[in-house]
Amino acid sequence: xxxxxxxxxxxxxxxxxxxxxxxxxxxxxxxxxxxxxxxxxxxxxxxxxxxxxxxxxxxxxxxxxxxxxxxxxxxxxxxxxxxxxxxxxxxxxxxxxxxxxxxxxxxxxxxxxxxxxxxxxxxxxxxxxxxxxxxxxxxxxxxxxxxxxxxxxxxxxxxxxxxxxxxxxxxxxxxxxxxxxxxxxxxxxxxxxxxxxxxxxxxxxxxxxxxxxxxxxxxxxxxxxxxxxxxxxxxxxxxxxxxxxxxxxxxxxxxxxxxxxxxxxxxxxxxxxxxxxxxxxxxxxx
Amino acid sequence: xxxxxxxxxxxxxxxxxxxxxxxxxxxxxxxxxxxxxxxxxxxxxxxxxxxxxxxxxxxxxxxxxxxxxxxxxxxxxxxxxxxxxxxxxxxxxxxxxxxxxxxxxxxxxxxxxxxxxxxxxxxxxxxxxxxxxxxxxxxxxxxxxxxxxxxxxxxxxxxxxxxxxxxxxxxxxxxxxxxxxxxxxxxxxxxxxxxxxxxxxxxxxxxxxxxxxxxxxxxxxxxxxxxxxxxxxxxxxxxxxxxxxxxxxxxxxxxxxxxxxxxxxxxxxxxxxxxxxxxxxxxxxxxxxxxxxxxxxxxxxxxxxxxxxxxxxxxxxxxxxxxxxxxxxxxxxxxxxxxxxxxxxxxxxxxxxxxxxxxxxxxxxxxxxxxxxxxxxxxxxxxxxxxxxxxxxxxxxxxxxxxxxxxxxxxxxxxxxxxxxxxxxxxxxxx
Numbered sequence: 001x002x003x004x005x006x007x008x009x010x011x012x013x014x015x016x017x018x019x020x021x022x023x024x025x026x027x028x029x030x031x032x033x034x035x036x037x038x039x040x041x042x043x044x045x046x047x048x049x050x051x052x053x054x055x056x057x058x059x060x061x062x063x064x065x066x067x068x069x070x071x072x073x074x075x076x077x078x079x080x081x082x083x084x085x086x087x088x089x090x091x092x093x094x095x096x097x098x099x100x101x102x103x104x105x106x107x108x109x110x111x112x113x114x115x116x117x118x119x120x121x122x123x124x125x126x127x128x129x130x131x132x133x134x135x136x137x138x139x140x141x142x143x144x145x146x147x148x149x150x151x152x153x154x155x156x157x158x159x160x161x162x163x164x165x166x167x168x169x170x171x172x173x174x175x176x177x178x179x180x181x182x183x184x185x186x187x188x189x190x191x192x193x194x195x196x197x198x199x200x201x202x203x204x205x206x207x208x209x210x211x212x213x214x215x216x217x218x219x220x221x222x223x224x225x226x227x228x229x230x231x232x233x234x235x236x237x238x239x240x241x242x243x244x245x246x247x248x249x250x251x252x253x254x255x256x257x258x259x260x261x262x263x264x265x266x267x268x269x270x271x272x273x274x275x276x277x278x279x280x281x282x283x284x285x286x
Numbered sequence: 287x288x289x290x291x292x293x294x295x296x297x298x299x300x301x302x303x304x305x306x307x308x309x310x311x312x313x314x315x316x317x318x319x320x321x322x323x324x325x326x327x328x329x330x331x332x333x334x335x336x337x338x339x340x341x342x343x344x345x346x347x348x349x350x351x352x353x354x355x356x357x358x359x360x361x362x363x364x365x366x367x368x369x370x371x372x373x374x375x376x377x378x379x380x381x382x383x384x385x386x387x388x389x390x391x392x393x394x395x396x397x398x399x400x401x402x403x404x405x406x407x408x409x410x411x412x413x414x415x416x417x418x419x420x421x422x423x424x425x426x427x428x429x430x431x432x433x434x435x436x437x438x439x440x441x442x443x444x445x446x447x448x449x450x451x452x453x454x455x456x457x458x459x460x461x462x463x464x465x466x467x468x469x470x471x472x473x474x475x476x477x478x479x480x481x482x483x484x485x486x487x488x489x490x491x492x493x494x495x496x497x498x499x500x501x502x503x504x505x506x507x508x509x510x511x512x513x514x515x516x517x518x519x520x521x522x523x524x525x526x527x528x529x530x531x532x533x534x535x536x537x538x539x540x541x542x543x544x545x546x547x548x549x550x551x552x553x554x555x556x557x558x559x560x561x562x563x564x565x566x567x568x569x570x571x572x573x574x575x576x577x578x579x580x581x582x583x584x585x586x587x588x589x590x591x592x593x594x595x596x597x598x599x600x601x602x603x604x605x606x607x608x609x610x611x612x613x614x615x616x617x618x619x620x621x622x623x624x625x626x627x628x629x630x631x632x633x634x635x636x637x638x639x640x641x642x643x644x645x646x647x648x649x650x651x652x653x654x655x656x657x658x659x660x661x662x663x664x665x666x667x668x669x670x671x672x673x674x675x676x677x678x679x680x681x682x683x684x685x686x687x688x689x690x691x692x693x694x695x696x697x698x699x700x701x702x703x704x705x706x707x708x709x710x711x712x713x714x715x716x717x
Contacts, residue, residue: 007391007393008392008393009391010389010390011378011379011381011384011385011391011392012385012390030426030427031421033427034427038418041409042407042409042410045409045450046409113404113422115382116382116400116404117382117400117404117405118396119422119424280384281383283377283383284383
């Protein structure tokens with residue numbers, strides 16, 4: 001065969017450790033957008049309140065948190081209205097949480113499609129990240145609404161120059177959520193244990209990520225090793241940084257920021273790597 | 287036309303039983319071998335994929351050392367019994383999973399149609415689903431938009447295109463899904479059994495469309511089906527899989543015949559074991575003779591065949607009716623002879639003794655192919671003995687003689703038999 005070398009691609013068992021085909025993902029960008037559209041449109045079809053449900057969950061959670069942690073538990077929020085403090089934390093946390101839980105089930109939830117047709121599998125988790133970003137945008141609107149309300153009531157809210165880091169914070173949340181989600185998704189194809197673990201682990205992780213309290217409170221009241229865990233948890237850095245940026249309370253250090261950024265990239269690439277290895281033949285074990 | 291797809295030594299191994307106990311140990315052992323640069327220890331074992339025998343090994347080869355090539359513009363049929371490895375092969379070809387060993391090389395974009403309506407979302411409307419499904423199959427949005435009208439009209443669902451798909455009947459869903467798939471434009475199209483859906487009219491439309499795709503547009507198609515008529519209509523070449531191995535690679539008619547005829551043509555005579563005495567009668571021996579009174583099972587079309595049946599009668603049969611039927615491999619009955627068809631009853635009352643019944647075919651022009659023979663004996667309406675498709679004969683094209691050229695299945699446009707007729711063409715003068 002004279003043209004033996006002109007193969008478009010090969011399907012084989014061997015694969016390189018790093019084997020991303022970004023060009024291919026780009027070719028499927030229409031599919032990505034259609035998946036995003038599907039996620040957004042179909043969730044609240046045949047519901048009366050429709051997209052209003054996006055508002056209800058964070059609002060109610062914030063109310064409960066305020067009652068439990070601030071009214072009863074007496075946690076100091078540094079002069080910021082506790083409700084606004086909690087709402088900010090929950091809005092940010094929710095984005096991470098939905099990204100993680102959404103992507104961690106990629107292989108199992110889509111085994112029917114994946115078992116029948118090929119497209120770059122990574123499209124699926126990415127579409128979840130994007131559709132969650134839109135939901136996050138909607139939830140951000142209520143946060144802004146309450147923000148303006150409290151600002152008008154004369155509370156001293158101090159938005160600051162860190163606001164420019166906002167896109168980076170979003171990116172870090174997306175990368176940690178996606179990275180961890182892809183790792184979990186890859187392992188659950190064979191071992192289902194992680195799926196069981198994930199449900200309550202996310203719930204517990206929230207309490208160790210400084211969502212309902214500032215870092216300073218953790219350092220004052222937790223046993224030292226727990227406080228250290230909270231501080232070195234990259235999610236804490238994101239939540240606290242997000243609140244610092246808009247409310248001007250809490251602690252922000254560049255070291256913490258860069259540390260979080262590094263962790264995000266590492267998790268993201270490890271996730272991508274595991275996912276890529278798994279996608280080739282997960283359908284045999286899922 | 288060059289080779290567009292090439293499979294080299296494709297094998298696929300599966301693990302039997304539950305994934306669970308031992309999975310981690312096997313995985314760790316594999317990993318330990320890999321980091322030392324050694325071969326996967328579990329690749330050496332594995333039984334041939336024969337579903338009926340009891341599993342003796344923990345691993346099984348669903349496919350083993352498959353090699354084939356597909357040329358551009360070819361329609362390759364992949365046939366085989368259930369569990370022969372067809373679907374596994376398609377899964378590998380469509381990149382759903384990867385082979386355990388070997389490599390598939392391709393020069394074109396492959397789109398696979400292992401199931402119609404993959405990714406249909408019940409809440410979305412027909413139109414939205416056309417876009418979603420098209421994109422899943424690899425089409426760009428602009429491509430789909432350009433073909434939207436064509437797709438909708440092909441599916442015949444114009445009226446419902448803005449209704450959620452969950453309100454569709456299953457037939458409509460399938461039509462819509464097939465319509466999307468049929469308008470794909472990949473270099474290589476992989477299709478699995480999708481034709482087994484829809485009503486007769488739609489199936490015809492679907493086969494027609496597939497013919498257009500493969501012949502009119504010169505696209506390469508890989509087609510898996512159990513429907514031999516469809517395979518014969520569409521494919522230019524077939525491969526047969528058996529127990530995970532490739533056992534045949536050649537022309538369509540040869541392959542289809544071989545597949546349908548996997549239990550071989552009968553040779554010689556058949557003798558049957560003595561049954562219990564309570565049966566009224568029993569066939570004890572069957573044979574087919576040619577004009578020279580020699581036992582044979584392959585004949586030229588039109589050649590004389592003598593079907594000789596020996597019957598042992600245990601009790602008197604007052605109204606004996608003996609029948610012999612010849613059917614083709616599609617289970618179409620081609621000819622049936624019954625002893626009571628004739629006015630002068632050829633069979634007298636059966637006494638308790640042995641009989642021999644001979645049927646001598648006169649002027650039966652079967653077309654070339656394999657045929658099954660069934661016989662039956664009844665007492666009036668009560669069936670006494672029946673043997674269904676127990677003997678096979680092969681008919682080859684007739685020798686051309688002074689009256690006609692050789693008749694073959696292809697020349698006779700797939701009719702069932704040929705019959706001599708007297709022709710007369712009169713010239714009625716100029717216009």
